[in-house]
Amino acid sequence: MAQSAPSLPKPAGFLPQSPPERPLQVKVVGLFKSSSFQIAKSTAESLKNTHPSKFEDPILVPLQEFAWDQYLQDKKRELKGETWEYSSYVMCFINDQLLGNAFDLQRWASKKWDLTDFKPPALYEALTVDYSSKFLRDTKHDFVFLDICIGLRPIGRLIFELYCDACPKTCKNFQVLCTGKAGFSESGIKLHYKGSLFHRIVQNGWIQGGDIDAGKGDGGESIFGPTFEGN
Helix, strand or coil: CCCCCCCCCCCCHHHCCCCCCCCCCCEEEEEEEHHHHHHHHHHHHHHHHHHCEEECCCCCECCHHHHHHHHHHHHHHHHHCCCCCCCEEEEEEEEEEEEEEHHHHHHHHHHHHHCCCCCCCHHHHHHHHHHHHHHHCCCCCCCEEEEEECCEEEEEEEEEEEECCCHHHHHHHHHHHHHCCCCCCCCCCEEECCCCCCEECCCCCCCECCCCCCCCCCCCCCCCCCCCCCC
């Protein structure tokens, strides 16, 4: 009569195992000079520090205005109905899934991970100023601005990043024309953008200006003369 052989214990490597839990990753994308970016950044970093085995290092993506506007438009097209009215200056993701803005991240961290943020708004404002200054310094580029008016009514400020490492002469010209330090040209034109006009405006597109002579777009002068060579 045949007898069944006694069962042998399986090697440890063959024991059934549950798949390891995937750590969560928080991604924060937003306008670099917004206090809401600092709020989201602080929350993401606190989650990692408080639960190091549950979270990967957060991904932080600070963007300048033009880059943030483009990113937001791209996300609206990608996510469609979820973000078509999105008005915050920051987007927070958990494992690439959109969670919401900085306050949505705070609420999620509090409800799910018992993490409460007690930092006052004034502290975040100070952190924003410090972070913004460092962010701009780290670019190694110069920045200038123009205050824009419609008629006599101020409507905002345009900030320009000058890539002096790529086009030093062009950037120097633009920078000095923003300050007016060059005075007048040999032909008597005031070398300053102050009071100059935007001669072309394309709705939802772009604006063109810089003609400091007649304001029509076909004139003007540089600090180096009517024309100059090189970058």
